[in-house]
Amino acid sequence: MSWFTFGALGELPDDEDRVRARSQPEYRPAYALLLVLSGSIFVLQYAFVAAFPYLATLLPAGTVDVVHAALLTLFLFPLLLVFVLRPMMRQIAAREKTQAALRTLADGLESRVREQTAALRTEIEERKQAAESLKLFRSLMDKSLDAIAIIDPDTARVLDANEEACNALGYTREELLTKRVFDFDPLVDQSEYTRRAEELRKSGSWSLESLHRRKDGTTYPIEVTLRYVSLGRDYIVSVARDITERLRTEEERKRLAMAVEHAAETIVITDTTGAIVYVNPAFEKITGYTRDEAVGQNPRILKSGKQGGAFYAHLWETISRGEVWRGNMTNKRKDGSLYEEDATISPVRDSRGNVIAFVAIKRDITEQLNLEAQLRQSQKMEAIGGLAAGIAHDFNNILAAILGYTQIAMLDMAADDPLHKHLEQVEKASLRARDLVQHILTFSRQTEAILRPVRLDVIIEEVLKLLRASLPRIIEFRADVQPLDHLVRADSTQIHQVIMNLCTNAAHAMRVHGGVLEVSLRSIEVDRHTPKASLELNEGLWAQISVSDTGHGMDSATVNRIFEPFFTTKHDEGGTGLGLSTVHGIVKQHGGTITVYSEPGQGTVFHIYLPLILGAEEDASHRHTEAPRGNGERVLVVDDEEPVALMTAGMLEKLGYTVTVRTSAVEAIATFRADPGQFDLVITDQTMPQMTGRSLIAELRRIRPDIVVLMATGYGANVDERSLQVAAILLKPVLFDQLAVAVRAALQPSTR
Structure with a gap:
């Protein structure tokens, strides 16, 4: 058989392929048909050569094979198409369909695998993150400075707690996890906890101050914030902070604030521009301005005009450099009156050293300066008294000789002797000189009152003798001194000083234009029918001493202050402001009352009321x-x-x-x-x-x-x-x- 025949059909499979082909059921009919056809064509080929041997020899070499192949092709192709190729095509299509289905199934499986793999990877990542978060939460919880506890809202038992909670309460974590809230909160019992837990369930959060009790029994104050949390189950998260130090600081601040509020010194705080931001009550009391009136204002509202611009410029320059300024100044109250202050103004710095405010601590030293002036005046009067006493001593020795020898001479001569009358005049002049020296001593002497029954008319007459010699001619002097039926318990020296002071002031008020100075003495009776509106006198007999002038008078503001120590209207004449305050003190010391009435241009009237004593006898001296x-x-x-x-x-x-x-x-x-x-x-x-x-x-x-x-x-x-x-x-x-x-x-x- 020609190998060409088999070549036209395609090479047969090798043994391995044949075996594999025979093992495939779908290929077995085609393979059998191929074998039958191949045998039939082999028989036809030999029959052609036998029938046409000559023709076969005439053909060129290989022609027979060509013919053979052509015949085979023409004969076999339809059969091959019907019996081999078409089934094969169907099988191939079925196989491709199966393969497509398999590929679809594979793709689906692959997608599901990828999805499951991604989900698994995500779950693993989430679990890792959850683990990290839990680790971080535990770390943060343990490192927190606040005591954190997770509490079961139903049983009040501690489910978890951080290190600070354990340290603050003195328990180990294992011990604390066996405790309930009311084991370490002395203000809460079972019923109170149940009530609070229910309220917390409704509100969601709650903050309060309470107490915690340590393991050793000691307690400490806390500020606790409670939150109700639901994470599958309910929890109470408690965050407690020890506020012992805060309460101590707050208490110190309260004490400091109380000290500032109750300080007698004026305390003023201003910003760096000088605007007042705080004043204490002492400021309100001393200046007359309320806090609302002062805040936002500049301290220049107290400016009196007694200090010049250079004074305030130096003050501001000093504190602006961050230095402390100290000094005295005269300020003006809201009502216009002046007062003296000793002030210390200091800068207030922040943590970086920047000046952020100024604080002034000022003390009213008006009274202190008045006392110092009073001391100086007292020392001056003491010096004057010493000088007067020295002069009086020497002068009295001279008078003693003059008066004594005059009286001796008068004793040695007859009363009708012409020289006796001359000596009487010498005696009278010597006695007036003696009284004058005694008045000087009385005026300069500062002694405690020695109250004895005395006749006021005698004392007043002694004062008037001295006044008549000292008053200028433009002042008319009038006296209406009536002898009283009763005496007054008084210190003669001090009564002398009172009348002298009032008369001197009256004369001063008329020193320019002149006028009338009048002194009178009379008794009055005060009973239940006497109007008490202007006098605070008990019922009984009183001596009334009146001193009036027709000078320039005083307004009501001056009248209201004339008895204040160191208040004077004689600034240019060197007035001390002690005279009338001394008069007021002496009258009060004698159980009396002094009143004054004055109007500008209408003069002034002083009335002194002293109680009369019934049945008393004059001092034997x-x-x-x-x-x-x-x-x-x-x-x-x-x-x-x-x-x-x-x-x-x-x-x-x-x-x-x-x-x-x-x-x-x-x-x-x-x-x-x-x-x-x-x-x-x-x-x-x-x-x-x-x-x-x-x-x-x-x-x-x-x-x-x-x-x-x-x-x-x-x-x-x-x-x-x-x-x-x-x-x-x-x-x-x-x-x-x-x-x-x-x-x-x-x-x-x-x-x-």
Whole structure:
């Protein structure tokens, strides 16, 4: 058989392919048909060669194979198409359909695998993130400075807690997870917890302050925030913060704020532009401005005009540099009155050192300055008093000689002697000079009031004697002083000072245009029918002293302040503002009342009311007593002024005493020591060189303790006779009658 035949059909499969083909059921019919056709064509080929051998030889070599192939093709192709190719095509189409279905199924499976893989990968990532978040939450929870606890809302048991909660309460986490809320909250019990949990369930969150109790039993304050959370199940998240330090700070701030609010000093805070942002109540009290009126204003609302622009420029420049300014200033209240302040103004800095505000602490020193001025005035008056006392001492010694020798001379001549009348005038002039010196001492002396029953008309007349000599001619002086039936318990010196001050002020008000100064004294009776609108007087008899003038008068604002210490309308004349305040104090000290009425251009009237005492007798020292005489008693007279000593000796000799004179304390001691028993009485001066009268008395008492002593002084009645243990104090110049009474009283046995 020609291999061409088989080549036309295609090469047969090798053994392996044949075996595989035979094993495929769909290929078995085609393979059988192929074998039958191949055998049939082989038989036809040999039949053609046998029938046409000649023709076969005529054909070129290979033609037979070509013919054979053509015949085979024509014969086999339809069969191959019908029996082989078409089934094969159907099988191929079925296989492709199957393969397409398989590919679709594979693609679906692959997509599902990819989806499942992605979902699994996402789930794994989410779980990893959840684990990381849980780890982060636990880390943050444990590192929180607040105590955090997760609580079961139904049982109140702690489900979880951070380290701060454990540390704050003193429990381990294991111990704390066995506790319930009311185990460490002393303010909550089971019923209270149930109520709060229900309220929290409705509101969702809640903040409050409470207490926590540690494991050791101690408690501490907390601020707790509670939240109701639902995550599959319900939880209460508690975030508690220890507020011990905050409460301590708040308490300190409250104390500081309270101290600032109650401080007597003015405290003002301004911003860097000078606008007031805070004032304390002391500011309101001192300045008269309310806080609402002051805040937002500049401190210049207090500017008085007493300080110039340079003063405030220096102040502002100092504090603007961040330095502290200290100093005094005069400020003006809302009502226009002035006051003195001692101020310290400091810058307030923030944490970076920048000035953000200014704080001024100011103290009202008006009263302090007034007291200092009063002290200076007191020291000035003390100096004046000392000067006056020194002058009075020397002047009284001169007057003592003049007056004493005049009285001695008058005793040695007849009353109708022409020289007697001349000596009487000398005596009167000397007495006026004595009274004048006494007034000077009274005016300058600052002593406590010694209240005795006195006659006001006598005191007023003494003042008027002094005033008449000092008033200018343009002022007309009128007096209407009525003797009263009753006395007043008063200090003569202070009443003298009151009337003198009022009259001096009245004269000052009329110093330019003149006018009328009138002084009057009368008694009034106050009963239940007397109008009490303007007077605060009890029922009874009162002495009314009135001092009026027709000067320029005063407005109501001035009248309301004239009794204030250091308030004066005499700034240009050097007024101290102490006169009327002293007058007011003296009147009140005497149980009296003083009133004033004045209008501008209408003059001023002062009324002083002092209570009269019924049935009282005048102080015995003012009574006239006939001069008693002596019986030859021996008297030692000691005075460094020889004329005074000799004058005193002459008076005593006229009175019937035996007198020894010494002009030195040392000489007196020597004389006394030589024969202590020879003297019945010693009269000594207070102020002497080498030894004072006080020292002399002490030395004489060491020699003879029972010696009787009288002391004479020209300094006024400021010597305490009890401290000296003397029988009496004699004020120079000593009159004849006064000396006679004092010596006789001292020598009486009952007085020793």
